[in-house]
Amino acid sequence: MGALMRDDKTTSANDPMQPTAPPTAGEAAQVASKRSGKSRTLWSDATRRLRRNRLAMIGLAWIFIIVVIALSADLWAPQWLGSPSEFDSTTMGELKHLPPSAEHPFGTDKRGLDVASRIVYGSRYSLAVGIIATSIALSIGLVMGTLAAYYGGFIDSLVMRLADVFLAFPYILFAIALIAVLGRGFVNLFIAIGVLAWPTIARVVRSSILSVKENEYVDAARALGASDIRIMLRHMLPNAMAPIIVYGTMSIGGAILSEAALSFLGLGVQFPDPSWGHMLSEARGEMISYPWLMIFPGAAILTTVLAFVLLGDGLRDALDVKMKD
Amino acid sequence: MGKYILRRAFQMIPVFLGVTLLLFILTTVIPGDPVAIRAGERALSPAARAAFVEKYNLDAPLHEQYFTYLGGLLSGDLGESYRQNREVSQIYLDLYPNTARLALAAIFVEVIIGIAAGIISAIKRYSLLDVLVTLSTSILVSLPVFWLGMLMQVFFGIKFKEWGLPYLPISGMGDPPDLIHLVMPAITLASVSTAYVARIMRSQLLEVMGQDYIRTAIAKGLTDGAVVRRHALKNALIPVVTFIGLDLGAMMSGAILTETIFNWPGVGYAIFAAIGQRDWPVVMGGVVLIVIVVMVINLLVDISYALLDPRIRYERRAV
Numbered sequence: 003m004g005a006l007m008r009d010d011k012t013t014s015a016n017d018p019m020q021p022t023a024p025p026t027a028g029e030a031a032q033v034a035s036k037r038s039g040k041s042r043t044l045w046s047d048a049t050r051r052l053r054r055n056r057l058a059m060i061g062l063a064w065i066f067i068i069v070v071i072a073l074s075a076d077l078w079a080p081q082w083l084g085s086p087s088e089f090d091s092t093t094m095g096e097l098k099h100l101p102p103s104a105e106h107p108f109g110t111d112k113r114g115l116d117v118a119s120r121i122v123y124g125s126r127y128s129l130a131v132g133i134i135a136t137s138i139a140l141s142i143g144l145v146m147g148t149l150a151a152y153y154g155g156f157i158d159s160l161v162m163r164l165a166d167v168f169l170a171f172p173y174i175l176f177a178i179a180l181i182a183v184l185g186r187g188f189v190n191l192f193i194a195i196g197v198l199a200w201p202t203i204a205r206v207v208r209s210s211i212l213s214v215k216e217n218e219y220v221d222a223a224r225a226l227g228a229s230d231i232r233i234m235l236r237h238m239l240p241n242a243m244a245p246i247i248v249y250g251t252m253s254i255g256g257a258i259l260s261e262a263a264l265s266f267l268g269l270g271v272q273f274p275d276p277s278w279g280h281m282l283s284e285a286r287g288e289m290i291s292y293p294w295l296m297i298f299p300g301a302a303i304l305t306t307v308l309a310f311v312l313l314g315d316g317l318r319d320a321l322d323v324k325m326k327d
Numbered sequence: 328m329g330k331y332i333l334r335r336a337f338q339m340i341p342v343f344l345g346v347t348l349l350l351f352i353l354t355t356v357i358p359g360d361p362v363a364i365r366a367g368e369r370a371l372s373p374a375a376r377a378a379f380v381e382k383y384n385l386d387a388p389l390h391e392q393y394f395t396y397l398g399g400l401l402s403g404d405l406g407e408s409y410r411q412n413r414e415v416s417q418i419y420l421d422l423y424p425n426t427a428r429l430a431l432a433a434i435f436v437e438v439i440i441g442i443a444a445g446i447i448s449a450i451k452r453y454s455l456l457d458v459l460v461t462l463s464t465s466i467l468v469s470l471p472v473f474w475l476g477m478l479m480q481v482f483f484g485i486k487f488k489e490w491g492l493p494y495l496p497i498s499g500m501g502d503p504p505d506l507i508h509l510v511m512p513a514i515t516l517a518s519v520s521t522a523y524v525a526r527i528m529r530s531q532l533l534e535v536m537g538q539d540y541i542r543t544a545i546a547k548g549l550t551d552g553a554v555v556r557r558h559a560l561k562n563a564l565i566p567v568v569t570f571i572g573l574d575l576g577a578m579m580s581g582a583i584l585t586e587t588i589f590n591w592p593g594v595g596y597a598i599f600a601a602i603g604q605r606d607w608p609v610v611m612g613g614v615v616l617i618v619i620v621v622m623v624i625n626l627l628v629d630i631s632y633a634l635l636d637p638r639i640r641y642e643r644r645a646v
Contacts, residue, residue: 167342170343170621171614172580172598174595175599179602180353182353183356183357259471262471266584282473300471303474307471311468311469
């Protein structure tokens with residue numbers, strides 16, 4: 003996840019995919035209604051801008067397709083392509099290492115398993131790690147970041163120094179050590195990736211809460227006798243949501259890359275479970291003779307992560323989030 | 328300025344202590360007995376086992392082991408490997424130059440290609456070239472680096488050789504180490520950062536180009552090239568240089584994936600292997616070294632940033 007989590011200073015106005023168009027009457031009305039203070043308009047405005055971003059929409063469409071493929075795999079993949087994990091040792095000899103064909107669109111591997119079918123089922127692990135790890139990171143990061151920003155002082159220093167300790171560790175090595183503690187297996191892998199992503203989220207949450215903390219409506223809420231928790235949950239978080247959504251989307255892509263990397267190193271999903279990273283790891287020894295074993299799983303990782311990156315970029319522009327350190 | 332540096336330096340101490348403590352806790356909770364793993368298949372005699380425990384002081388209470396380790400650290404002693412019968416410091420003295428070579432080569436690629444691509448796409452904004460740069464940066468960030476390395480090995484290493492073209496070596500550092508072995512590992516390691524450098528360069532240059540003093544420079548009749556070179560670039564480069572500095576720190580902590588793909592004998596792979604072998608002195612020593620290098624580089628980056636842009640000294644206080 004490391005790379006993706008790095009801050010990126012591209013600002014919304016500078017995206018070549020979004021030439022600035024003169025505001026239409028509709029937009030002018032939007033701006034006007036924003037001024038009148040309806041909370042809905044920010045989001046409908048953002049949706050409108052997101053819809054106009056072609057690359058983001060391509061990303062969203064691809065994510066939708068992958069989700070459909072992952073959810074519906076049982077209905078068609080085994081019948082059409084063959085099982086992703088069960089192989090018959092009697093027919094293995096004639097089925098192994100077949101090049102791509104009509105019957106096996108992405109070829110077969112050393113066990114005679116259909117590569118396309120394994121990629122289809124592998125999407126489940128990739129999506130699961132993206133969603134579960136990001137949820138874990140968001141839950142820890144939201145709590146830590148909110149506490150740090152709201153209470154400030156000692157708690158702030160404590161949380162931020164703890165985040166520094168986590169960030170000072172080399173990311174992959176830390177993940178490897180955590181997996182060594184928890185034991186191998188994909189659930190532990192998800193947990194390790196999620197736990198390690200919290201400091202970045204916490205920093206984002208903290209800085210965006212700090213930016214709304216001094217607003218009058220917070221004072222107003224406090225004057226009305228609202229409790230700390232109510233102020234945090236009802237007044238601060240919703241207004242600090244935009245950067246969190248952008249980082250959350252980006253970190254789904256990052257978690258998918260991390261899973262691929264750790265499975266590639268042999269620490270994540272293991273055979274017979276199909277994982278794109280583990281498929282690449284197995285392909286490494288045979289990639290010269292059987293390049294399809296390497297090309298298709300890699301392309302699956304690239305396109306899926308790219309979809310989340312493009313959507314994240316689009317969201318950043320639509321919500322007008324400035325990324326900063 | 329002196330105060331700022333001191334404060335930043337003092338902030339490193341708790342982080343460093345936190346890292347060593349966390350690391351020490353990890354080594355004690357990770358299952359697997361280093362003594363048994365070292366012995367391998369053969370059962371270890373009780374006497375040999377006792378000697379091992381005695382030698383590495385494994386009987387002492389954990390907090391005592393931790394303080395003994397910290398004490399050793401202060402006098403520059405990283406301990407001895409469980410498996411290799413060598414001083415940990417000696418192991419890393421051998422390996423660190425390899426990691427540094429790879430990191431510097433990758434930074435070189437990142438600086439040349441990233442900055443050039445960023446400047447071109449900012450100057451030719453909305454052109455086809457700009458769209459291409461933006462799209463390829465998105466692709467580069469989404470690319471699993473180990474896959475990029477494998478693709479290059481097959482293409483530039485194997486296929487080029489088959490086609491009778493000049494080809495690149497696919498693994499190792501060469502004997503003696505040479506530049507040609509550095510090409511593919513450096514590009515692989517640099518890929519993601521190059522994309523970020525290009526993006527930051529582009530957005531910074533565009534932002535600076537919109538400012539008043541640039542309009543003045545244009546109004547006074549300077550050519551576009553002179554405006555960019557003499558006026559815009561200087562200010563736009565500050566965040567880029569910062570990013571590159573921090574990235575150098577990150578690369579100095581080893582690149583497990585790149586090292587694995589290209590059989591590059593660096594510190595990242597060494598620590599990875601040592602975790603598998605439960606060779607804790609090697610793991611501890613490696614991570615401690617990495618963390619020190621990264622923290623010192625980050626501090627230098629912060630200081631140079633504060634020197635380049637005096638506003639930072641005061642703004643960063645909150646962080």
